[in-house]
Amino acid sequence: MSNETTRLIEPTLNLKDDFYSLAEEFLAEGDQRYREAIGDFERFIQLCSDEAVGRNLAPGRVPQSIFWLVRDGRRILASSRLRHTLNTFLEQVGGHIGYDVRPSERRRGYGNQILRMTLDKARDLGLKQVLVTADSPNGASWRIIEKNGGVLHGEALSQHTGQLLRKYWIEL
Numbered sequence: 001m002s003n004e005t006t007r008l009i010e011p012t013l014n015l016k017d018d019f020y021s022l023a024e025e026f027l028a029e030g031d032q033r034y035r036e037a038i039g040d041f042e043r044f045i046q047l048c049s050d051e052a053v054g055r056n057l058a059p060g061r062v063p064q065s066i067f068w069l070v071r072d073g074r075r076i077l078a079s080s081r082l083r084h085t086l087n088t089f090l091e092q093v094g095g096h097i098g099y100d101v102r103p104s105e106r107r108r109g110y111g112n113q114i115l116r117m118t119l120d121k122a123r124d125l126g127l128k129q130v131l132v133t134a135d136s137p138n139g140a141s142w143r144i145i146e147k148n149g150g151v152l153h154g155e156a157l158s159q160h161t162g163q164l165l166r167k168y169w170i171e172l
């Protein structure tokens with residue numbers, strides 16, 4: 001990792017082919033999260049820029065910025081979502097920030113890196129503290145949150161997944 005350059009960028013049409021290959025990796029492990037995005041990639045990119053400024057928000061959606069952690073300007077390593085505010089669902093389940101690492105790039109510190117860089121973006125937005133959640137069995141995820149200053153504020157059964165969920169607050 002020493003000579004590589006990684007940057008956090010907004011989603012761009014320029015990385016379409018790489019985004020497709022990333023989505024395929026998720027699909028191959030049974031994770032559908034990017035299926036819709038590759039179904040209409042141009043629309044996905046438009047949606048990202050609209051949601052980032054709170055334009056044309058669908059009912060129940062709050063403004064959200066999406067970021068990609070990119071290596072050497074061409075390989076998407078991880079993705080994060082920063083919600084600018086919370087609604088009831090986000091307070092209970094999703095929190096301010098979600099992230100995921102490309103399956104073939106896991107266990108190399110990128111999960112930790114993308115949360116750290118997304119916290120900088122949250123600071124830039126003027127947020128003073130953020131809620132980040134992780135399913136209790138997802139030890140990798142809550143270790144990342146704890147490394148980034150997360151203070152555990154309890155565990156609850158998620159109505160959404162039926163699993164125990166850890167809730168952390170991070171002071172910025």
Ligand SMILES: CC(C)(COP(=O)(O)OP(=O)(O)OC[C@H]1O[C@@H](n2cnc3c(N)ncnc32)[C@H](O)[C@@H]1OP(=O)(O)O)[C@@H](O)C(=O)NCCC(=O)NCCS
Binds near residue numbers: 100
């Ligand atoms: C959870 C996830 C983000 C971790 O990303 P990653 O890039 O592999 O994480 P890192 O390399 O930064 O590792 C973070 C820590 O978790 C540990 N870890 C990572 N994967 C692990 C695994 N499968 N089992 C056990 N520990 C694991 C690492 O050893 C490291 O711990 P350490 O710092 O104490 O050594 C990634 O597995 C993922 O995208 N999963 C699917 C989506 C998801 O669960 N997102 C989080 C929900 S908020």
